[in-house]
């Protein structure tokens with residue numbers, strides 16, 4: 709059994725949502741579809757938030 713997590717980001721407000729267990733449908737935020745980001749990119753986004761000063 710494999711666990712595939714997906715990470716989505718809202719382009720409008722910058723919210724990041726991680727989906728641990730798969731689900732159907734699309735995530736929406738700010739009345740628009742959230743964009744899926746790769747786990748690697750998500751890591752950078754998360755570290756970027758916890759480390760002020762990094763680009």
Ligand SMILES: [Zn+2]
Pocket residue numbers: 718719720721722723737738
């Ligand atoms: Zn949003």
